[in-house]
Amino acid sequence: MVLIAGAGLSMAAPSNLPSAAAIAAVAKTEYDARYGGLRPPLPVDIEDQAELFFQKGELGVYLNEFIDPDVFAAKPNPGHIAVADLLLSRGLQAAVTTNVDVLVETAGQSLLGQVFTGIDGTAVASPPGGAAPMLKIHGCWVQERQNTVWAPGQLTAPPVVARIASSETWLQNALLDKDLLIVGYSTDWDYLNQVIAQTLGAVSPASVLVVDPSTTANFASKAPDLAALAGRAKKGAFHLQTSGSDFLDELRLSFSKVFIHRAIAKGVAAYELLVGHPPSAPSLEAPDLDNDTLWQVRRDLLGCKPSKPARQSMPHDEPAVGLTLLQIREAGGTADGPYWKVGGRVVRVIRGSGSFLHALEGEYRWDMPPVAAPDVVVAVGADDVGLPADLARRPDGSIARGAGPSWMTRATFEATL
Structure with a gap:
C-alpha cells in the first residue's frame, strides 16, 4: 500500500x-x-x-x-502519527504528500524513529536500510523553504520543473500495481494539486481507496485527476466518507492488532503439543488497547531495544514468543497496559533472541521507572549465563543500584507460572 x-x-x-x-x-x-x-x-x-x-x-x-515562519509548526495529529508509524514499520511501502510541514517527521521522532523524506524522485530512490520513503512533492519548509511550491509559475521553472520530472519517473515505478490510499485532499490548496495531476500521469494502480468526507460525486467534481486515477485501478476503486486523520488512526490500530495476532498465532502448534488441545480463540486476539500501548507491545514482540522504533510489519518467525503469550492468557492473564497481569504479578514479555539475560537487564534498566515497572520481565530466547546485572551506569556517568523487576528466561518463567 x-x-x-x-x-x-x-x-x-x-x-x-x-x-x-x-x-x-x-x-x-x-x-x-x-x-x-x-x-x-x-x-x-x-x-x-x-x-x-x-x-x-x-x-x-x-x-x-x-508568511509566518512558524505557520506550519503544530502538534502532530493521530493521522500524522499513524503515517509515521506505518512508514517506520513498513506497513506502507511509500508515501507522497503535498504538505510542506514536518508533522509526519515530528511524529516519527516521538515514535523513536526518523522518517526518511525527499523532495524529488532522486532523493527518495535509495532510502537507507530499505526504509519506506515519503516524497514531499511540493518541497519541505525545513529542507528547502525558499523552493517550496506556492506559485503556478514555479511548475514550469527551475528548480521545481526538474523536481517534478524526477518525481514523475519515480512515481511511475513506485505506484505500479500498488494499492493506493488517498487521504486529505483539499480544494483550498487546489492549484498545488496540479503537481499531483502531472506527476501521477498514466500510473495504473492495483486499487484505490479514497478517504474523503464529501460524497463520491462531489469528490470526482473537485478532484477530477484523482478520480481519473481511481478509474484506472485494475481491481477497482472505493470511497469511504470519513475524516482522513480518524481513518489513519483506525488503520494503525488494525495494523497493530493484526501484528500481535500473528505473533501469538505462531505459538499455537507448540501450545497444542504441550497441553493436548488448542488454545481458546480469545487468547489469539490482541487486547483491546489504545494505539500507543499496542505500539509498545509490538516493540516488545520485535525485541526493540530502548529508544529504538518498531521497524517491521511482520513479527519474527519465533514460536516461543507466541507460546509464552498463549500460556499467560490461558492461565487467566489479562492486559495491564503494555504488560500482562497473571498470578498476581505484572509481567512484561520481550523478545530476547541472541542476547544474554544480564545484558538485557542492563540495557532496559532506565526503560522501566520503578513506579511503573512490572514484577517480572521474561526475555524469550535470551540465555542466562549467571552473570549479575545489579550494577548499571547511568547516562550521566554516575553509578546506581536499585531494585527492579525480576528478569527470567522463558524456561524459568514457565516453571514459576
Missing part, C-alpha cells in the same frame, strides 16, 4: 494548520498595511499573491516577509 496525503491531513485537530485562505488573508493584511496607497493592494488568493512576487523574482521576499 502507498499513501497519497493532501493538505487536509494537517488541517485536522489538534494540528489545525491554517487553510490557504487564512494564510493569504494574513499576508494581505500585512502587505496592505505596510504599503498603503504606495502600491496596488495584494490579491486575495494565495496563488495570485505568490505568483505576483514570483514573476518579479521575489518569491523569497514573499515567504520571508509575509
